[in-house]
Amino acid sequence: MQFSRLGSSKLDVSRICLGSMTWGLQNNQHDADEQINYAISKGINFIDTAEMYAVPPSKDTYGKTEAIIGDWLSRHSEKREQLIIASKIAGPGLSWVRNGTPISGQSVIEAVDGSLTRLKTDYIDVYQLHWPNRTSPHFAKHQPGQINFSHVNAEQETADMLDILQGLNECIKAGKIRHWGLSDDTTWGINTYLKLATLHNLPKPVSIQNEFSLLHAKDWPYLIENCVHEDIAYLPWSPLAAGFLTGKYLDGARPEGSRWTITQRQGLFRDTQYSNEATKRYVNVAKQHGLTPAQLALAWCNQVDGVTSTIIGATTMSQLKENLTAFDTALSTQVLADISEVFKQYPAPF
Template identity: 45%
Template structure:
């Protein structure tokens, strides 16, 4: 296992981060504990979750993922050996059952942090992330912003001030953003520098062979400002395993939750077929090539991998031993030029 540091911190993290959003929906508590045991045995020390998990989000299972992780942390006694990241849900997602209103007010942030601490059975959170911005903007299924949210009032300073208090209390160590755009990242950075407030250290956004939109704007910010990408969906909801090329598998996440359509359009099928042919012609599985590609990007701090079976998790973690040659990278880029970012 290779390791790095969360940018601008002394927190050492594995390049593989265990994603957990299936815990409590597709995976039982026993499954979750087995995955955590295996990942830690393989050297993974970085775990990512969120208050709204598991996915698909619903009121009946709210918080189950954090609770499963919490029961394992208590049982294993490994809390201080691990880096635990979680997230507060933002508004605009029809999740009023979490809190109403869903915003980043002081009351809501404190409530969310305290509930996550309780669920995780820990005294502190290493990385606390805003799951998506307060303002309405492009995220899933959209490629750009054509209208701005005139109802939202800028509050970057106020939000950072709230996190400053929580860091001083010892409840969280560092902060990050997720599903964010260049505008939000730079505003958070400029406000933190201007007022000596906590600086965001990570951006958790999608990045894969089917979605390289991070490279447009955010990658330069990340590299120049030393903010690391926590790349999620590196296998595009399992699409980049190639198993859906002959039709969506009914027991998969895409089969069980057909509302997640971003990876199943015609161009995703076309691009995935080309990537699979490229991988196999170079003696690799598509899974190996897809994960190795993400891992080799300079702007990636860690790649978040999840699984519903132990076999999948074993394959995913093992894929990080794969190193892609410059020729393979060049051939990948040719496919990207032919079918750019088919999954917005």
């Protein structure tokens, strides 16, 4: 297993981060135990979760994933210090989470305490803001004209961000979290927090996790360049485009028990004509070079300059094992050239 430094922290994380969002809905405690134990046996030391999980989010599944991890930790306390556990506070919009209110310094403190209780641990290594209070160009809102940035009150947003940062600082001083990071945010979000941290002598973010894959690479090159030069770890989530890049959803297919057979809060926005066409092309490239489509997509993500650790998730052990093999795969110049040809034709398929 290869490791990378997590931004400006002193933590070394495995190049693979085990995602957990299906635990508590599609996967039960036994499944999660099996995945965690196998991942650790392969050298993975990085696990990502969130108070909002399992997904799709609901009042009934809120907090279940953290509780499942906490159950495992209660039976393997001797391994806690070997692991880097990351969790996230939900942003505004979920009525069953703090009545859907925006993130504040006080809600950070309250949410951290809730996560610590469910995780059955004294500290969280990296605590992340799941999405910002303002609307950000994530979840298919990145096409021109979908968001009006000019209508945002930047001064008020900045004041709210300072309040959040102060709440995070309180948690760090109390030893409840070691570091903090962002998720589903932008270059402006990163740099505003960095500016505030410098001005007020507060802790800087060490990481950001955003959606990133062959079907959704909008963060390259500008946001990732910013991360590299500001020492912010870049953590891609959904590197398989919610499973689309495996090819299993091509032409409307919906395998029994798969994620896309479950109602999605944001809808199946990745399922477009162009995503379908691009995925068919990537599947063909994989076959030509003796790879599975998942291996091709994950190996490509891993080799992107600036990527620190890729968050993968699986509902079955066979999926997990296949995904892990991708990170031992070095893509040849010809494979990368073939991928590039497809990418040029479908740079933003959804």
